[in-house]
Amino acid sequence: MRYVVGLGCRRGCALSQLRDLLLHTLALHELPLSALTGLASSQHKQAEPALLQLASELQIPLYWLSPAQLHPYDARLSQHSELSRQLTGSAGVAEASALAQAESLTGSRAKLLGPRQHNASATCAIAVAPSMEPA
DSSP states (O other), X not given: OEEEEEEEEOTTOOHHHHHHHHHHHHHHTXXXXXXXXXXXXXXXXXXXXXXXXXXXXXXXXEEEEOHHHHGGGGGGOSSOOHHHHHHHSSSOHHHHHHHHHHHHHHSSOOEESSSOEEOSSEEEEXXXXXXXXXX
């Protein structure tokens, strides 16, 4: 199984807020950090230092997804934001990013482990997809 975390955040989000939300979400689903294959977010967030710092600190690849990659997942999101759609092309960055990147890495249909988690500055969702590796 491949687990991908999708992250969204407000401009200027603190690294501690992202890290705490990620650790909370992992604990909620009883997953260790070592289970993660990657982090993903909208390419609209490429300049956010906290996202870059988190990936570097955890030594986990961070993938940037375009509006064209995120938009097809809108129907599978637990919540929809018109503001997010206007800014990123997707009605929800965290869930769409997690789903899109998990499917891109595995070639299999991904599913969310649950609805996105959030704090005042960030959102976090985890998607899982079966690996297509031979047994």
